Amino acid sequence: MPELPEVETIVRQLRRQIIDRTIASIRVFWPRTIEGNKTEFRRRLCGLTVAGVWRRGKYIGVEGEDGTFFTVHLRMTGKLVGALDTADRRHLRLRFTFTDGTKLHFVDARKFGRLRLWPCRGESCPGLGPEPLCPETVRRVLKHLRTNRPVKSVLLDQAILAGIGNIYADEALFLAGIHPLTQAAVLNAGQQELLSRSVPRILKLAIGRRGTTLRNYRTLADQSGGNQEHLNVYGRTGAPCFTCGTPIERIRINGRSSHFCPKCQRSGVGRQ
Ligand SMILES: [Zn+2]
Structure with a gap:
């Protein structure tokens, strides 16, 4: 599933490709791709000139010159591509055609991805926590946590921090040397500090490499990421840990697999 770095990569590419372009028509091949009123979606978007493209958590937001705002949530397998190859053709769910003849395709094999119109940008995506790209924000969030949930589950909770998924939660916990089962509320000051730095660092490094491709994620140009x-x-x-050689272990936490080094990431309680 695309997480913050993958969505950010797509957003940056979309900015170059669709800003100042005007949507001429929308063709919908799978109606449930659009959340909410489909007629209204079409009416507001046809003729819309794109003024900005934004990311919020794992959402792509597109804003028109008149303030019209819609989001694209890729979920499991959704992707936006300029050119459509043969393999993607059967999974095409929606197509934008711009007045200059260029096209943008929404392709989604599993059909969980959604496009949604909002009253305005400020009212979109309610309930999302802050962006985790600066250490100060992550530090503030971690400091005020009063939960006995495992820190791994907390990092995945979009209402606490927006945009982190399974890959980057595991990688950030490794970098901070924190066991994924550690209760979030018992992280000591030193661990909070390490995690406050490792989360933004892992995400920014991945953005620099255009995200992580394990199965489905592709950039707008239909290329793999490099992370x-x-x-x-x-x-x-x-496989052996790159730091200490101990085999990496996998456990399930709230139904999600968690990968960690049992030697570099010590203790399940957080008081070492
Ligand atoms: Zn290790």
């Missing part, structure tokens, strides 16, 4: 070559623990079950 998969730099993972320390995610997807490396049984």
Whole structure:
């Protein structure tokens, strides 16, 4: 599933490709791709000139010159591509055609991805926590947590911090040397500080590499990301830790797999 770095990569590419372009028509191949009123969606978007493209958590937001705002949530397998190849053709769910003849395709094999119109940008995506790209924000959030949930579950909670998914939660915890089962509320000051730095660092490094491609994620130009070559623990079950050589372990926490080094990430309670 695309997380913050993958969505940010797509947003940056979309800015170059669709800003100042005007939507001429929308063709919908799978109606449930649009959340809410489909007629209204079409009416507001046809003729719209794109003024800005934004990211909020894992959402892509597109704003028109008149303030019309809609989001694209890629979920499991959704992707936006300029050119459509043969394999994607059967999974095409929606197509924008711009007045200059260029096209933008929403392709989604599993059909969980959604497009949604909002009253305005300020009212979009309610309930999301702050962006985790600066240490001060993450530090403030961690400091005020009063939960006995495992820190891994807390990092995945979009209402606490927006945009982090399974890959980057595991990688950030490894970098901070924190066991994923550690209760969030018992992280000591030193651990809070390490995690406050490691979360933004992991995300920014991945943005610089255009995200992580393990299965489905593709950039707008239909290319893979580059961060998969730099993972320390995610997807490396049984392989030796790059730091200490201990085999990486995988456990399930609230139904999600968590990868960690049992030696570099000590203790499940957080008081070492
Ligand atoms: Zn290790």
